[in-house]
Amino acid sequence: MTTLTEPRSPQKATHRERRRHPRRTAHRPNWAGGLAGWLWLVVVAVPLYWTLITSFKAKSGYYASNPLVPSSDPTLENYRFVIESDFLRYFLNSVVVTAGAVVPAVAVSFMAAYAIVRGWRMRVLRAINGLFLMGLAIPLQATVIPVYLIIIKLHLYDNLLALILPSIAFAIPLSVLVLTNFIRDVPNELFDSMKVDGATEWTTLWRLAAPLTRPAILTVTIFNSLTIWNGFLLPLILTQSPDRRTLPLALWTFQGQYGVNVPAVLAAVVLTTLPVLVLYAFGRRQLLSGLTAGFSR
Numbered sequence: 001m002t003t004l005t006e007p008r009s010p011q012k013a014t015h016r017e018r019r020r021h022p023r024r025t026a027h028r029p030n031w032a033g034g035l036a037g038w039l040w041l042v043v044v045a046v047p048l049y050w051t052l053i054t055s056f057k058a059k060s061g062y063y064a065s066n067p068l069v070p071s072s073d074p075t076l077e078n079y080r081f082v083i084e085s086d087f088l089r090y091f092l093n094s095v096v097v098t099a100g101a102v103v104p105a106v107a108v109s110f111m112a113a114y115a116i117v118r119g120w121r122m123r124v125l126r127a128i129n130g131l132f133l134m135g136l137a138i139p140l141q142a143t144v145i146p147v148y149l150i151i152i153k154l155h156l157y158d159n160l161l162a163l164i165l166p167s168i169a170f171a172i173p174l175s176v177l178v179l180t181n182f183i184r185d186v187p188n189e190l191f192d193s194m195k196v197d198g199a200t201e202w203t204t205l206w207r208l209a210a211p212l213t214r215p216a217i218l219t220v221t222i223f224n225s226l227t228i229w230n231g232f233l234l235p236l237i238l239t240q241s242p243d244r245r246t247l248p249l250a251l252w253t254f255q256g257q258y259g260v261n262v263p264a265v266l267a268a269v270v271l272t273t274l275p276v277l278v279l280y281a282f283g284r285r286q287l288l289s290g291l292t293a294g295f296s297r
Contacts, residue, residue: 055079055267062263078267082254087271089243090250096160097246098228101167106221108168109175110213114205116176117183118191129180135173144237151238162238163246167228175220182216183209222283229276247272 050067056074057065065071112128119125147166156162186209194204210217235249245253251268 051266051269054263055270057263059261059263078261078264079271081261081264082268082271085254086242087250087268090245090247091271091275093160093244094229094246094248097163097167097231098225100160100164101171101228102221102224105168105171105175105224106217109172109220110179110210110217111205112172113176113179113183114209116180118201129176132173132176135170136177140170140233144233147234148237157238158240158244160244163231163234166234166238167231171220171224171228175224178220179213179216182213186212218283222279225279226276 046068053070054062054067055078056076057071058073058075058077061071112132116125116129143166151157151162151166156165190208190212191204194208199207230248231246232248232252235244235246236252239245239249242253251265251272254265254268
């Protein structure tokens, strides 16, 4: 015998049940968070605004005017004065140090991360990965004296190479960590298929791993570029000649030599910051997405 049952229609919620579970159609505005955000915006924006408008003021009228009011007669004399004070030489030194340190550091870190992921069963590679992780715990300030003595022994003092080599060493640990997390997320089936097709490890590295981890490569490139560009301690310790100064060190010495000329000093600050702002504007999305994806997977 077959029993036929009629499908039951879903019961409608009673008026009492609807009152117990009201719909949430709107969220409460977070007034405290919004106020804190606006206050932080003011704290960050006011110094930037003051620096920019002051760089266009004349030296003679700086102390006689309101610091937060733009000049009625803006001038570019401060920027001309800064550029004529060997600013281009300092800019070129910073470019050489940054490019000479970032390119080898990213290349070595990428190959090291690939070897660590692909050869994780080897004790040597696990030990090397541990050394890289230990490098994250050692601050730059703790190694100033050993680095200084090594540079003296190598006869590299007061040379741009003395800034490039330590910068490479301090950029590798974090770069390896980020790149390792990305390469580890690449499916092993892709590596196996490349191996079946007869590809060598070198071909797999640059034809498969490199394109798939491009966000991570751009992330560590931008991050290391910003860090090395703003570096101050190594140029201060390892260089002496004025023609070997990078922009942060030149800005400090410029402020000491022309400390009274506040508009000229702030014009130098604006020129020093412009390359960093341009680099961050072009790589902001890659930097944020790369760091977020690398540590949230």
